[in-house]
Amino acid sequence: MSAPSPRTQQALRQRNLSLALRAVAAGGPLSRAAVAARIGMTRAGVAAVVDELLRAGLLVELGPGRPGTVGRPGSALALNDRGPCGLGAEIGVDHLAVCAVDLSGRVRARVAADAANRDHPPGPVLERLAGLIEQVVTEVRGEGLTPTGLTVAVPGLIARDESTVVRAPNLGWQGVDLGPLLPSAPPARVGNEANLGALAEQRLEGGAAERPGDDGGPGAGPADRPDAAVADGSGRSPGPGRNFLHVSAQIGIGAAVVTDGELLRGAHGFAGELGHVPVRPQGRPCACGGRGCLEQYAGEEAVLRASGIDPARARAEHPGPGGRIAMLAARAADGDARVRAALREAGGALGVALAGAVNILDPEAVVLAGALAGLAPWVVPAVERELGRRVADPARTVRLTVSALGAEGPLLGAALSEVDAVMEAPGAVAAG
Amino acid sequence: MSAPSPRTQQALRQRNLSLALRAVAAGGPLSRAAVAARIGMTRAGVAAVVDELLRAGLLVELGPGRPGTVGRPGSALALNDRGPCGLGAEIGVDHLAVCAVDLSGRVRARVAADAANRDHPPGPVLERLAGLIEQVVTEVRGEGLTPTGLTVAVPGLIARDESTVVRAPNLGWQGVDLGPLLPSAPPARVGNEANLGALAEQRLEGGAAERPGDDGGPGAGPADRPDAAVADGSGRSPGPGRNFLHVSAQIGIGAAVVTDGELLRGAHGFAGELGHVPVRPQGRPCACGGRGCLEQYAGEEAVLRASGIDPARARAEHPGPGGRIAMLAARAADGDARVRAALREAGGALGVALAGAVNILDPEAVVLAGALAGLAPWVVPAVERELGRRVADPARTVRLTVSALGAEGPLLGAALSEVDAVMEAPGAVAAG
Numbered sequence: 001m002s003a004p005s006p007r008t009q010q011a012l013r014q015r016n017l018s019l020a021l022r023a024v025a026a027g028g029p030l031s032r033a034a035v036a037a038r039i040g041m042t043r044a045g046v047a048a049v050v051d052e053l054l055r056a057g058l059l060v061e062l063g064p065g066r067p068g069t070v071g072r073p074g075s076a077l078a079l080n081d082r083g084p085c086g087l088g089a090e091i092g093v094d095h096l097a098v099c100a101v102d103l104s105g106r107v108r109a110r111v112a113a114d115a116a117n118r119d120h121p122p123g124p125v126l127e128r129l130a131g132l133i134e135q136v137v138t139e140v141r142g143e144g145l146t147p148t149g150l151t152v153a154v155p156g157l158i159a160r161d162e163s164t165v166v167r168a169p170n171l172g173w174q175g176v177d178l179g180p181l182l183p184s185a186p187p188a189r190v191g192n193e194a195n196l197g198a199l200a201e202q203r204l205e206g207g208a209a210e211r212p213g214d215d216g217g218p219g220a221g222p223a224d225r226p227d228a229a230v231a232d233g234s235g236r237s238p239g240p241g242r243n244f245l246h247v248s249a250q251i252g253i254g255a256a257v258v259t260d261g262e263l264l265r266g267a268h269g270f271a272g273e274l275g276h277v278p279v280r281p282q283g284r285p286c287a288c289g290g291r292g293c294l295e296q297y298a299g300e301e302a303v304l305r306a307s308g309i310d311p312a313r314a315r316a317e318h319p320g321p322g323g324r325i326a327m328l329a330a331r332a333a334d335g336d337a338r339v340r341a342a343l344r345e346a347g348g349a350l351g352v353a354l355a356g357a358v359n360i361l362d363p364e365a366v367v368l369a370g371a372l373a374g375l376a377p378w379v380v381p382a383v384e385r386e387l388g389r390r391v392a393d394p395a396r397t398v399r400l401t402v403s404a405l406g407a408e409g410p411l412l413g414a415a416l417s418e419v420d421a422v423m424e425a426p427g428a429v430a431a432g
Numbered sequence: 433m434s435a436p437s438p439r440t441q442q443a444l445r446q447r448n449l450s451l452a453l454r455a456v457a458a459g460g461p462l463s464r465a466a467v468a469a470r471i472g473m474t475r476a477g478v479a480a481v482v483d484e485l486l487r488a489g490l491l492v493e494l495g496p497g498r499p500g501t502v503g504r505p506g507s508a509l510a511l512n513d514r515g516p517c518g519l520g521a522e523i524g525v526d527h528l529a530v531c532a533v534d535l536s537g538r539v540r541a542r543v544a545a546d547a548a549n550r551d552h553p554p555g556p557v558l559e560r561l562a563g564l565i566e567q568v569v570t571e572v573r574g575e576g577l578t579p580t581g582l583t584v585a586v587p588g589l590i591a592r593d594e595s596t597v598v599r600a601p602n603l604g605w606q607g608v609d610l611g612p613l614l615p616s617a618p619p620a621r622v623g624n625e626a627n628l629g630a631l632a633e634q635r636l637e638g639g640a641a642e643r644p645g646d647d648g649g650p651g652a653g654p655a656d657r658p659d660a661a662v663a664d665g666s667g668r669s670p671g672p673g674r675n676f677l678h679v680s681a682q683i684g685i686g687a688a689v690v691t692d693g694e695l696l697r698g699a700h701g702f703a704g705e706l707g708h709v710p711v712r713p714q715g716r717p718c719a720c721g722g723r724g725c726l727e728q729y730a731g732e733e734a735v736l737r738a739s740g741i742d743p744a745r746a747r748a749e750h751p752g753p754g755g756r757i758a759m760l761a762a763r764a765a766d767g768d769a770r771v772r773a774a775l776r777e778a779g780g781a782l783g784v785a786l787a788g789a790v791n792i793l794d795p796e797a798v799v800l801a802g803a804l805a806g807l808a809p810w811v812v813p814a815v816e817r818e819l820g821r822r823v824a825d826p827a828r829t830v831r832l833t834v835s836a837l838g839a840e841g842p843l844l845g846a847a848l849s850e851v852d853a854v855m856e857a858p859g860a861v862a863a864g
Binding site: 241242243255257259264265266267268269270271272273274276277278279280281288289290291293352353355356357359360361362363364389390391396 | 711
């Protein structure tokens with residue numbers, strides 16, 4: 001057979017860098033020998049790879065003889081907590097947020113602001129967002145971190161160019177290329193909030209379950225910190241499984257479909273539009289042109305109306321992310337029968353849409369996130385009832401779980417996706 | 433970096449064999465030089481690979497100087513039409529069928545029989561099938577072909593072991609391992625009929641669109657033969673696209689989900705259960721335990737009832753695959769208003785289910801196959817109407833097409849999947 005081509009050798013080098021970096025991320029601090037054992041390379045091969053990762057500022061050496069190290073003492077390698085970091089931003093219907101996470105997935109800076117973005121033109125919204133991004137960049141640079149990329153989460157359909165918002169009905173945006181409106185550095189891209197929420201879910205649960213205890217050092221497990229997630233990208237099965245549906249309700253309802261560990265994007269990048277699955281085919285007209293879409297029964301506005309609450313007034317009185325959700329949760333907890341009935345109806349409609357999705361996708365788990373997480377006690381029983389009667393099958397179990405990230409998933413996932421990009425192609429990162 | 437391991441070298445060898453074989457399948461007859469150019473290997477490298485494929489009986493040499501060859505004359509390579517072949521079988525509710533296809537995807541033998549398999553125990557059904565398999569094997573061996581594997585298409589949920597029928601409601605089978613009931617040679621596996629139908633669709637359209645004209649020789653394009661399909665597996669975009677939903681109605685309704693060119697299997701292997709997507713959530717009870725499933729409105733029995741026809745009597749009077757479909761099509765063509773209304777209702781229900789599926793999956797195309805192909809003129813307009821109003825989006829186009837394979841897809845796909853296996857790992861095939 002022919003020898004590997006230069007392109008193949010370059011790909012092999014990139015792959016080895018990635019494997020070594022992920023090994024440290026998943027199990028660090030680790031000696032070179034431990035890295036070699038985990039990724040099945042020779043020690044000499046690993047030494048060269050590690051040198052490159054150290055030079056690029058992705059790894060640091062913690063010095064020899066750390067307690068708990070098995071075998072002969074060796075310098076322990078850890079992720080550099082003053083190295084590259086990923087930036088995430090979120091454009092919500094009524095808020096903006098920006099955060100930065102380091103290589104271990106720890107949140108190192110976060111700012112947020114209430115903002116009435118509905119039906120506002122993208123220009124001013126992005127201008128305000130740029131100010132928040134600037135704040136976070138200044139803060140993390142002060143800590144010695146270097147932002148390598150920015151992902152912006154948007155509640156809408158994003159084109160495969162990762163720049164154009166094809167349609168974000170709850171923002172009132174259509175066919176807008178956000179690229180020219182975003183800061184020129186670091187490189188930026190736009191993603192769907194539900195997809196990014198699902199990414200955060202995978203990383204958090206996949207990592208937190210297996211990370212070693214807190215040793216306080218860089219690269220240590222962040223499982224003890226409520227504001228942190230793990231982006232080890234080790235490829236092992238994450239918490240919700242390798243096949244799951246992640247439902248991310250904010251004002252509208254979106255979903256991410258993860259199959260065999262990969263996000264399903266669809267032909268146009270629009271997969272996961274659960275909010276427009278028909279659940280009452282002859283029911284209420286929807287802004288999308290259809291009738292009886294899930295969003296007309298389980299979206300925020302529908303739930304407010306069914307609760308006897310005027311949506312516009314509720315938005316004015318309970319602004320910001322989570323404002324109306326907290327109000328609805330308080331009322332339901334107080335025993336408000338109308339709110340409880342509205343949430344039951346929303347859960348029932350969601351259950352019908354999920355029954356269809358489960359029949360089509362056959363996932364291991366369905367994760368409810370965003371507003372649904374905050375209202376879970378009153379929504380979940382109805383979802384479970386519908387799923388139970390519609391996809392009951394002794395040979396199939398579908399776990400229904402509630403995200404621990406609540407509404408924070410999309411923002412965190414946006415930043416983690418940038419860390420993932422570094423983990424995937426560490427050779428592309430220059431030393432910070 | 434470290435040198436490739438023996439396992440890597442073995443994988444490289446297998447990959448090169450596969451690339452060369454697929455190159456000939458896609459564009460043959462080809463000279464060695466042409467193969468080298470297409471797969472980006474040196475001529476020396478290709479010579480060794482081709483020798484191995486010739487020894488294994490996968491390729492044949494047609495001799496030098498074929499007309500139309502560009503450049504210096506060289507011996508042309510073609511797929512061996514007396515080499516390995518794949519066997520496909522189909523267990524339908526009311527028929528059995530077996531076929532064999534050679535490496536170029538041409539059907540070389542086919543037998544079928546009406547059979548009342550509904551609620552019959554698997555033992556006698558499989559015994560009868562074994563007789564048909566034996567007939568086909570004898571026939572193709574007589575032509576010098578060697579069966580390398582058998583795939584059996586079943587209308588039901590198949591476990592990931594590719595052997596156990598978890599549930600085939602229209603056969604009345606549940607939790608049956610067919611493995612011990614199948615012939616011991618060649619190696620056999622069981623697959624879902626909708627998934628295998630989708631595979632045939634990909635191969636047929638992917639190949640027929642680009643094959644060169646008929647030159648009558650072995651390995652030539654079979655596009656001129658109605659009973660043939662192409663299994664070139666060249667990896668290029670097939671006809672229905674790399675993201676499509678393939679709906680395969682027989683008695684029940686199943687679907688296959690193809691995303692980025694790959695079949696979506698789901699966590700338990702059950703993905704694509706379109707027949708149990710709720711379309712009238714408070715509607716008719718279904719045997720699955722749910723209510724208002726698509727099958728209750730668009731399955732064969734539902735359409736017969738809505739047409740005022742007794743299903744049991746229809747099965748007796750119009751047995752075999754396609755019997756009732758032909759009867760319904762004849763009545764609809766004659767202007768029978770009740771049948772036409774029933775097919776419109778079926779199309780409307782299918783359109784609602786597909787609207788949900790399109791929102792979740794974002795495919796390029798939806799292909800209607802099986803019974804739906806035979807009834808397309810009366811079903812498709814209602815499907816289009818529902819899809820049009822429910823997933824209208826200037827940025828998204830979903831092509832709705834009707835399969836040219838009709839009800840033949842699952843059987844053909846079963847056999848083609850075995851040819852695919854040979855194309856993927858040619859080194860595993862001993863000379864015939």
